[in-house]
Amino acid sequence: MTKIHTQDLVDQFKLELLAGKEGLQREIIMSDISRPGIEMTGYFRYYPKKRLQLLGKTEMSYYKDLNTEERSERAKKMCTEETPGIVVSRGMEVPHELIEACEEGNVPLLRSPYKTTRVVSRLTNYLEAKFAPFTAMHGVLVDIYGVGVLIMGQSGVGKSETALELVKRGHRLVADDSVEIRQEDYDRLIGTSPPLIEHLLEIRGLGIINVMTLFGAGSVRSHKKISYIINLESWDEKKQYDRLGLDEETMKIIDVDVPKATLPVRPGRNLAVIIEVAAMNFRLKQMGVNAAEEFSTRLTTMIGEEKTNLGVDYDLE
Incomplete structure (x- = not known):
């Protein structure tokens, strides 16, 4: 089975490393990418921690509206030992609470200058190709x-x-x-x-x-x-x-x-x-x-016409 590490994403897509350098050798075990929107509200019961996490404009805007204590709490919960990395799209500025949590948990924090949909599409296509049967x-x-x-x-x-x-x-x-x-x-x-x-x-x-x-x-x-x-x-x-x-x-x-x-x-x-x-x-x-079906259709039509002609000749006799 193909093994993919977070470092491979950095090399393939020229992502900027903001924090969590020690975790670049973490293994990515699935092609699914998570956008932790509901987790930003504090609901982590079904948090897919083994997936690559991607923060787009919506998630980051909500995160920035939280107070300092809430930011630290959510960031620490996102940075688990099994999380392969967090990717921020659009080249957005990242709050220091998230940077500190990633550094502390050794979770690679990466940034891409491209739009969220493009980042999701490229990462998904790359991972699905690598994990394909x-x-x-x-x-x-x-x-x-x-x-x-x-x-x-x-x-x-x-x-x-x-x-x-x-x-x-x-x-x-x-x-x-x-x-x-x-x-x-x-x-x-x-x-x-x-x-x-x-x-x-x-x-x-x-x-x-x-x-x-x-x-x-x-x-x-x-x-x-x-x-x-x-x-x-x-x-x-x-x-x-x-x-x-x-x-x-x-x-x-x-x-x-x-x-x-x-x-x-x-x-x-x-x-x-x-x-x-x-x-x-x-x-x-x-x-x-x-061509084969065309020939078969022609042959069937010709046979049908021959049968019809034979039937007409027989009636005339």
Whole structure:
């Protein structure tokens, strides 16, 4: 599981540290952010002390209207041993009672110059990405016309060679061999490459090549949403493969069902071109154009017309 410390937020968002330097190594264990509005009134029964606390204009305005004794009391209750930090937005001035309480409790007090909604949004997105469900899969991830295609299959079936041909055709490599996948939303999977093999392709008989060095910075991407899966398998004469494209397969990765197609591999088939066309066809389907369904509709209509004509001819006889 990914470990996030308050220091990581300071480094990532260039937050200003006002107090509580000793607590920068406190661990953040959840992505939820709390805005302690009701706590400012003195009600701490359900205070989510393990969350990152954020004080916006509303909370800070109320806090400043309190007397000195109330400020100290509320600040001390907010600064628990489990609180990872307190963030003040809009670059607002912080009362010394809160600074003293944070310093005494070793709770990092941070300040951002940006508006509250923007701070909440950026912090939440960052934390949710870090705490997102994670898995790693064997395959190759390529960005083809904006579609993140995960190419899967048995070892030695030709995934990396196909990816190399796709890169030569102008598409972008994300990861080869091992793809790290995070579920950043209920239906959004983001694939990245392990740092050790980033931008590298392994071609059997040739070895490891650096795609970015050979083809330039435009041939690689650091991450990409996985939208489509292509499974490569050796051609099986006994197996019936989909010839119309009406069968819609899916594959579940973590909690997301991803559309999937199976391509049989045999000599003479240009897999790179086929996968390229599959990605374009997938985009068309997303825009409401489905060639297979159109063909099926035409065929049904034609059969219906033939039956009608046969029925008319029979009546005339």
